[in-house]
Amino acid sequence: MKRPSEPDAPVMPSLLVFAIAVLLFGSPLRRLWLAEGAPGYLPFVVWLGVIVLGGWVAHRSGGHDA
Numbered sequence: 001m002k003r004p005s006e007p008d009a010p011v012m013p014s015l016l017v018f019a020i021a022v023l024l025f026g027s028p029l030r031r032l033w034l035a036e037g038a039p040g041y042l043p044f045v046v047w048l049g050v051i052v053l054g055g056w057v058a059h060r061s062g063g064h065d066a
Contacts, residue, residue, distance in 0.1 A: 013057040013060070013061045014054070014058070014061075016057070017050070017053055017054045017057050020053065021050045024046060024050065025046075033046050
C-alpha cells in the first residue's frame with residue numbers, strides 16, 4: 001500500500017538537484033571539468049549527469065503514475 005505523501009515532498013529533491021547544478025556550474029568547481037587539457041565533450045557529460053540525476057530523483061520521488 002502506498003503511503004500518502006506530503007504536498008511538498010517532490011519539491012525538496014528537485015531543489016537538491018538544482019543546488020548541485022548551481023554548485024557545478026556557478027562555482028570554482030567548474031575549473032575541474034573546464035581545465036586546459038580536458039576533452040571537449042566533458043561539459044556535455046556534466047550536463048547529462050545533472051539531467052539523469054534530475055530524472056532519477058523525479059522517478060524516485062513519485063513523479064510518475066505507478
